[in-house]
Amino acid sequence: MTTVPLRLGPxxxxxxxVRRSGIRWLCEDGRLCEPGEVVAYCNIGxxxxxxxxAAPQPFAEETRDLQVAFALPVGGRLRKSTGSSHGGFLDRLxxxxxxxxxxxxxxxxxxxxxxxxxxxxGDALRLLLLAGRRFTEFAEGRSGLxxxxxxxxxxxxxxxxxxxxTVLCLGNCELSxxxxxxxxxxxDLFEGARGPAHVAVVSDDVLVPCASxxxxxxxxxxxxxxxxxxxxxxxxxxxxxxxxxxxxxxxSCLLAALQRSPLTERYDLLMRAGLRTAMPxxxxxxxxxxxxxxxxxxxxxxxxMSLYGFRIRDAGAAVRAWLGAAFEPVERTIDDIxxxxxxxIEAVRAQGAATVLALNVMSSSAYETIQSxxxxxxPMGNVLWSxxxxxxxxxxxxxxxxxxxxxxxxxxxxxxxGAGTHFPDGIHGSGRMQAEVRAEIVRxxxxxxxxxxxxxxxx
Amino acid sequence: xxxxxxxxxTNEYMTEAVIRKIYATEGELLAVGAKFLDFAVDLSxxxxxxxxxxxxxxxAVRDRAWLRRLKVVAGDEVPMGATLALFSxxxxxxxxxxxxxxxxxxxxxxxxxxxxxxxxxx
Numbered sequence: 001m002t003t004v005p006l007r008l009g010p011x012x013x014x015x016x017x018v019r020r021s022g023i024r025w026l027c028e029d030g031r032l033c034e035p036g037e038v039v040a041y042c043n044i045g046x047x048x049x050x051x052x053x054a055a056p057q058p059f060a061e062e063t064r065d066l067q068v069a070f071a072l073p074v075g076g077r078l079r080k081s082t083g084s085s086h087g088g089f090l091d092r093l094x095x096x097x098x099x100x101x102x103x104x105x106x107x108x109x110x111x112x113x114x115x116x117x118x119x120x121x122g123d124a125l126r127l128l129l130l131a132g133r134r135f136t137e138f139a140e141g142r143s144g145l146x147x148x149x150x151x152x153x154x155x156x157x158x159x160x161x162x163x164x165x166t167v168l169c170l171g172n173c174e175l176s177x178x179x180x181x182x183x184x185x186x187x188d189l190f191e192g193a194r195g196p197a198h199v200a201v202v203s204d205d206v207l208v209p210c211a212s213x214x215x216x217x218x219x220x221x222x223x224x225x226x227x228x229x230x231x232x233x234x235x236x237x238x239x240x241x242x243x244x245x246x247x248x249x250x251x252s253c254l255l256a257a258l259q260r261s262p263l264t265e266r267y268d269l270l271m272r273a274g275l276r277t278a279m280p281x282x283x284x285x286x287x288x289x290x291x292x293x294x295x296x297x298x299x300x301x302x303x304x305m306s307l308y309g310f311r312i313r314d315a316g317a318a319v320r321a322w323l324g325a326a327f328e329p330v331e332r333t334i335d336d337i338x339x340x341x342x343x344x345i346e347a348v349r350a351q352g353a354a355t356v357l358a359l360n361v362m363s364s365s366a367y368e369t370i371q372s373x374x375x376x377x378x379p380m381g382n383v384l385w386s387x388x389x390x391x392x393x394x395x396x397x398x399x400x401x402x403x404x405x406x407x408x409x410x411x412x413x414x415x416x417x418g419a420g421t422h423f424p425d426g427i428h429g430s431g432r433m434q435a436e437v438r439a440e441i442v443r444x445x446x447x448x449x450x451x452x453x454x455x456x457x458x459x
Numbered sequence: 460x461x462x463x464x465x466x467x468x469t470n471e472y473m474t475e476a477v478i479r480k481i482y483a484t485e486g487e488l489l490a491v492g493a494k495f496l497d498f499a500v501d502l503s504x505x506x507x508x509x510x511x512x513x514x515x516x517x518x519a520v521r522d523r524a525w526l527r528r529l530k531v532v533a534g535d536e537v538p539m540g541a542t543l544a545l546f547s548x549x550x551x552x553x554x555x556x557x558x559x560x561x562x563x564x565x566x567x568x569x570x571x572x573x574x575x576x577x578x579x580x581x
Contacts, residue, residue, distance in 0.1 A: 369565055375567075
């Protein structure tokens with residue numbers, strides 16, 4: 001029987017003092033743990049030296065939701081150190097205490113020699129870094145691991161010597177839920193990504209990341225962004241009925257999202273040996289589910305956006321009045337969606353992204369009973385949901401042949417598992433469904449040679 | 460022979476539906492495959508998640524039958540299993556008997572974006 005102390009290990013950034021909260025545990029003392037299992041986490045703060053206080057700060061938009069989760073280097077019986085956790089706010093305040101490499105958060109008691117994870121870390125804890133960019137700094141939600149209302153959430157391993165790739169996920173709730181997994185913190189996904197992987201997921205809560213909007217965001221000049229904001233302010237201030245709190249919250253988050261560009265963003269990465277910058281995404285994962293049939297186009301400025309109808313209904317009368325006066329709904333054909341996706345693929349390839357994955361949509365319904373299609377008007381793709389879904393999926397196959405993108409066949413997975421059981425409301429998948437989609441995405445990333453998704457090394 | 464139509468289940472969580480559009484009128488002879496009505500199922504009050512699915516369906520009849528009584532109008536909210544209409548295989552059959560069976564129908568999910576966005580002031 002051997003005991004392996006779980007030391008924090010080094011985490012240094014030149015010009016900054018790395019600080020942390022108390023440790024929050026994700027499992028009970030005495031648990032028999034697997035190697036690689038994430039068992040605890042804490043919040044992280046970077047305090048600049050006097051010379052750097054006026055300089056641009058790393059993680060400027062993620063300061064309050066920067067965390068590190070600890071994965072075990074070996075399996076065995078977990079014993080927690082009594083001084084690791086303080087409880088209450090002391091386990092949430094990100095600048096509570098200095099990060100000291102020799103601090104031992106606990107130990108693992110091993111009954112036999114089992115393989116370590118990754119092979120390169122010895123008995124040091126592996127660090128999974130997590131960062132959330134809040135929709136607004138007021139959206140405080142530090143109740144757990146990567147909790148809160150984030151417009152972008154991301155994760156990466158903190159040990160890799162080689163450069164990280166970035167997998168950027170832009171889709172609907174099914175894609176983000178599959179990538180973030182049951183924990184909401186990417187833990188399941190990173191089980192399959194032992195190398196220098198960096199995954200970012202953009203939320204669809206306010207602005208749905210559909211192809212046309214993403215391309216426009218990437219091409220929008222600062223002057224156009226200013227014009228967009230000025231137009232919004234002018235319209236909204238003169239709004240009748242006057243805006244209520246729910247209008248302001250929705251509109252301000254929408255405006256902030258429109259002025260960003262997920263495709264061109266760079267990322268700060270905190271590593272054991274310092275800071276790195278990851279370039280804009282080299283791998284894109286999109287979903288057809290985010291490509292709505294109807295988008296809104298601004299009548300004067302011409303920009304488009306895709307919003308969920310149910311969010312608009314919740315947003316408030318002033319938002320609806322603004323949308324009604326300033327925008328026109330534009331119905332998109334499948335050819336239109338194909339054109340928009342093509343433009344998106346060309347845009348990301350132009351900036352170096354080699355791999356594009358696209359999730360297709362489920363096209364079957366457990367309760368549909370069509371004996372003859374003669375009852376339905378033509379073209380049936382404009383009438384029948386299942387026909388449109390199949391035609392959209394076919395379009396994706398054409399696009400895959402033309403542009404070399406990879407299809408994640410959600411339709412087939414749902415059919416295999418049983419749509420009635422695993423898509424009971426027709427839209428939202430079960431945990432099993434999400435796990436299967438996630439596994440298929442990881443498999444595709446591996447086959448495509450995406451950095452960080454090489455097969456797991458066991459020594 | 461009297462035959463009846465009840466609101467079918469389209470989803471595990473469905474409890475009611477809103478009648479959106481009716482294509483037939485009382486007294487009309489419906490051919491096999493004729494469009495009968497569209498309805499919407501809104502799961503927002505039934506399924507606890509952030510993005511409530513609102514799904515639209517169409518019923519088309521697969522019996523040649525006379526529509527004798529319509530029990531609903533567009534806009535009605537109807538519980539699952541409620542009788543929507545009575546049909547007969549002869550035009551003048553008395554309606555006081557018990558329906559012999561359910562009318563055969565096709566059920567299909569349809570695209571209806573008319574209420575995607577409810578418009579200003581709604």
